[in-house]
Amino acid sequence: MRARYQYRIYPTQRQTQKLAQLFGCCRVVWNDALTRVKSTPSGEKWPSNSELQKQVITQAKKTPERHWLSDVSSVPLQQSVRDLGVAFSNVISRWEPTSQTCSECGYKWGKIDLSIRSVVCLNCGTEHDRDENAAKNIEKVGAGHTHDSKWIKNGHKTRVSGNPIALSNQPSVKQLSLFD
């Protein structure tokens, strides 16, 4: 039989204060980064991870409004920005239109008229029932990495091509924050 131990940390008041300060800073950086991404004009590329870090950490520290960011380690702050990036790429793959992509090979055939009930994939030749194909795709998104790795192996990116996603249609972006 394996013994189990439970640990609990009791931070001192000073440590509690430090932690609260750090979490507060991470939250601010996360929110600032989110604001930057959201204010990107449609049709323009989102700022890269390193660009975001530069804006909401390095440059922000030099401003009177955010100078207190210098009081905490920048490693967790940078991690916050990276987490935001991960949150976005999850959202993006979730929003991938399920009826426009082959559930077999990931090939994107684009919008098809609602009256068309079945599709033959131009890439792999599989014939799909429209709804069945969409359901399979949804299942794959639920399975997480599986569908990504499968599709990438076939040379098809599941990531957005062309136009960036309209953020206004994605209320769940907010729910991804750990700090709210």
Ligand SMILES: [Zn+2]
């Ligand atoms: Zn296919």
